[in-house]
Amino acid sequence: MNAPTSPEPRVTAVAIVGGGQAGLSMSWHLKQAGIDHVVFERDRCFSEWRTARWDSFCLVTPNWQCRLPGFHYAGPDPHGFMLRDEIVQYLDAYVAHFDPPLREGVNVVRIERTADGRFLLTTTDGNWIAGQVVIANGVYSRPVIPRAAERLPQQILQLHSSNYRNPQSLPPGATLVVGSGQSGCQIAEDIHLAGRQVHLCVGGAPRSPRVYRGREVTDWLTESGYYDIPYERHPQKATVREKTNHYLTGRDGGREIDLRRRALEGMKLYGSFRGVDDTKLQFAPDLARNLDEADRSYNNIRALVDQYIAEAGIDAPIEPPYQPPWSPSHEVTELDFVDAGIGSIVWAIGFTPDYGFIDLPVFNGRGHPIHHRGVTPVPGAYFLGLSWQNTWGSGRLADVGKDAQYLLDAIRRTDESCHARAA
Template sequence: MAADITQTDTLVVGAGQAGVAMSEHLSHLGVPHVVLERDRIAERWRTGRWDSLVANGPAWHDRFPGMSFDDVDPDGFPTKDQVADYFETYAARFDAPIRTGVEVHEVVRNTTRPGFSIDTSAGSFEAARVVAATGPFQRPAIPSIAPDRRSIHQIHSSEYRNPGQLPEGGVLVVGAGSSGVQIADELLRSGRPVFLSVGPHDRPPRSYRNRDFVWWLGVLGKWDAEAAQPGAEHVTIAVSGAHGGQTVDFRALAHRGMTLVGRTGTFDNGVVTFEPDLAANLARGDDNYHSLLDEADAYVRRNNLDLPEEPEARRTLADPHCVTRPILSLDLVEAGVTSIVWATGFSTDYSWLGVNAFDEAGQPRHQRGVSSEPGVYFLGLPWLSRRGSSFIWGVWHDAKHIADHIATQRKYLAYHHDAQRAGIEQHPTGQDRSTPVGDPAQTAFRMRTN
């Protein structure tokens, strides 16, 4: 093999939370590997988020099992920079073999020898296995209905940093998941007129009966759900850790001055239309909210827990005018709207992964991250194995499953090589001339070389 080709057993692409978790488990299992990251460790937390972002879960929950946040109250919500620092510190604890500033251009399966060839900005690599740990936030998704960008200032939520970067005037925020609702709230607090386009959503209480909603989802077994309810695969969740953590209440936002509208329909000559579904979307969120309260109350009674009752949690504000008399079309100029923030999510980008591991829609084919293409793995995706896969602790557990799968495959291959060395093949007479083989777990992967 040429001297300028770096060889390893497992190559991990991406050093965010998924890549760091993967490296920890591979290190623990003694699997030789390297992690390639085109920017810095946890770069998306630092530069791919708005300035005031905090984690959506409390510090006691949104972390890896092996290390707590040492500068955040357990019930507090770490800032984006504290989260990024956490992953850098965590990786340093076990000396993770992460190479930053290296972009992966292409991964292809070798045709005349085992494994994969990887072309990068730092030269060529070869590996028996490849883990795509780039996560779901790769390509900002702006729907095709968006107007010409020359007609109005538009940015995706991944580009938004603070109210000061937008031109003076009102803002239409499209999308009311966690990102959209937090950005809209920040803009409202800054004094901007804000229109928030609200689609179907889940709306859990931030806390109930002195326990955060992440605790309730844990004890009620909801983090372990293996698939979204039919029809709910693309429903967003409206939750926030901002300002110490508060339940998202769209009616409260409207009573403070925000104008709620239904899902965005079309743009035509400066006029935007909205679907007449605002009340129905709010009602759906209310149902989700009250359902969790009901399950929590039942859990308290069933387990005889001493948790304070919270009747005020069931009080609902009156519907504001924007709900009872919904706006179905809006002339942006007349309304003083000068900007649109598209909080419409992301799509994945695996254009660099040139293997047969995707379905007709371009989505990875996998079972708990183990691809249908042997030797390829996916990590960091929502619902990879269960609902909790989207959270920091969830990706850690997903990574452990994948690392165990890799270690098992290495054992089988090690047995094959040891069996060949020991001469397990029988004589033509049928007599076994084998000798004992070594522990396959202690045998390193042997890749054919040129």
């Protein structure tokens, strides 16, 4: 009796791995160009926006920056900041707008090169052969929680920022938030504004002004062309790709976050988290330095705006220099979590990408993608949605479509090259 044979792999010109804003922006461009393709999404499209955001979450950039290709924001409040559910509605409307060839609930477990230079994708819905492949599964795949968390007692509820929902869902007692990036600061504020005691570990994240000299800073930086500077010409060069996002918020119509003011209101601030020793939480003595560095970034952005206003000859109101309203009198490097009554900890120290399924020589010694604007050394293999893939807006709702357009041109060139060799 003959053994059953495996079904033949299905074939597509381009396979896209990931059904978020990056993958679907790529799909929009491919569909407009009439190029056969498939989008694989292991969950539901835009799943992170649906399930990994807290209840009061809102955009930190104005609504007008929601400009996915072919579907710019057209609502009544371009300078507002959409709430989580409104963002999901916008994204769902985008999918309905152009009906991409999306296969939800299909996980790509391996990508490898075939002998003829194409790509074999092993998925939970069978095998596929693709002429080219775009990796767009995002950089926020695996939540980071330090091993020190294992030394905390079970009665303390521990959550990653992606699992936090609201202050009411936390147990009684104070909350320690570890991490002062965008999520950490906004979650700490959310709990603080609910009247709960918050302890915050402040890391090296920079902060940004919200409104300066009469206008939203995002408008100034867009108008001046700053957001269009490619990373190769950025003053910080390629190191800008390693930087944490500036913290500010779209809450209450949009405002900046000044942790010094929150300290005056009773939020307890510490330096970077170091570990746990018995009932003691340990912190680095770097709170003052981290606050000063965040302010330095804040003031540098103001200076960029000042320079643009002066060079363009714009009449804009003058604002006084920022004066820190609070500074730590000493560095607290240890806190007894029992004495402090801490009942919950929110780990807001980020994510790591998941590239374990990619069996291609497209990574450097640190495991980071090797690419130029998403084009890798392997012909036909691309990344999309990376932070600072080209500019500040790369990977964001603002400009991920521009990066997808660039890859469309690369996909066309590779396809023409393959056809020329075959002829």
